[in-house]
Amino acid sequence: MLLKLDFADETPIYMQIRNQIVLGIANGELIPGEKLPPIRTLAAETGVNTMTVNKSYQLLKQEGYLITDRRLGAMINPARVPEQHPPLTEHPALKLLISELYVDGISKEELLAACSKLYDELNKGE
Amino acid sequence: MLLKLDFADETPIYMQIRNQIVLGIANGELIPGEKLPPIRTLAAETGVNTMTVNKSYQLLKQEGYLITDRRLGAMINPARVPEQHPPLTEHPALKLLISELYVDGISKEELLAACSKLYDELNKGE
Amino acid sequence: MLLKLDFADETPIYMQIRNQIVLGIANGELIPGEKLPPIRTLAAETGVNTMTVNKSYQLLKQEGYLITDRRLGAMINPARVPEQHPPLTEHPALKLLISELYVDGISKEELLAACSKLYDELNKGE
Amino acid sequence: MLLKLDFADETPIYMQIRNQIVLGIANGELIPGEKLPPIRTLAAETGVNTMTVNKSYQLLKQEGYLITDRRLGAMINPARVPEQHPPLTEHPALKLLISELYVDGISKEELLAACSKLYDELNKGE
């Protein structure tokens, strides 16, 4: 799996790494139990400070996406417990996003079609 | 319209103000052409510095949500030109959001139902 | 002559009025000796405060574009003495403008063609 | 690169800084990828508040002249996408400028010669 980082982007680098790994898990590119590269390796490959990669791994671990085994290093959590969600209609980010799209003239059909398509693209291997 | 700010939240205050106004526009609470409170008033009401509110207004203006009529002050842009969107299926934030929800076990039906409901709630006045 | 003002524009209204009158003089729409509408009339027509129009007229008078006769009101100065210019190559605004266009990839030919065309369009009646 | 600010000038300081950097890019004094001084340094050197310099950088970033690499700070955007221009003959500032010069008796030849010279002086290093 290849990480694409944009150092000029406003989202922090550690968050970009975290996001890409989450995306990788969702679309099946990273499978539960798969080993992730050691922090130093990933840092060297991406030209990022080890501390930054470390922060990403810590965050992913805290969110349950990752587990670290002392002997094997980091791997995708094979037994993740999904987070408890309040009703989706209260999800602040989703609400804001849909509001922005609505104001930009996106129709309901377009929105639902895109959501459906994006969802279907996930984990094609299933 | 009442703004609710959370000073403990990590999202910057100026961004919270911006977000709430965008939400207000989307759900019809703020109508195009409507006058917004002067920077100083809003600052006093929310207990925030004028510079912070100023920053929000600047951002909203830059995004086209707001205009400042030199005679009357700030108002919701009555003739906003919607932003050009690349296909929604390439929208990074939407993609990430759906991925996170998917990994958390949200079903496609739940997702679409929530999006549909959120969309329908917007601009009830229409 | 019709003034088009944009109250949301960042350039002050009095300056917009001044600019449009200068443009009118340059393109021959306003001819030397021509009477300008009284301040109050212009203010009413454009929906602007009389003080604002007054400021425009004062500025134009100070720049020599306008003279006011107590009996006849304001008119385009029929005997304007052109301002003394330092060498054009030192003109700060021109320098900045050309720099911006250059950085935006405008070729020298495009620039000169546009300048030539714009110049030729002025005072067609001559 | 040395910035010359005129505190008596009516153009805002942050805009003067912005203008000088744009000029520097155009004439080749600042090359794409070159690192700019940190906000604090530039503020100290010019005797201006950090917030003011910050505002300049924000503006330059928004205009695409500058990027801030999260690791290295601010630098001249090495991959700037030129802005889309409507036909130059519709450029309001250029139109106004030429009109003013025309009314001041500048001949077409003088104008074109100056534009040509100014353009040729840009980016001598090329």
Added chain:
DNA sequence: GTGGTCTAGACCACG
């Protein structure tokens, strides 16, 4: 009265 600009500090997130 309106927004726009600026100052002199301070704190924080990021790398």
Added chain:
DNA sequence: GTGGTCTAGACCACC
């Protein structure tokens, strides 16, 4: 050490 955010107060241009 870097930019990003915020405060408390001030002054100014514009209308």
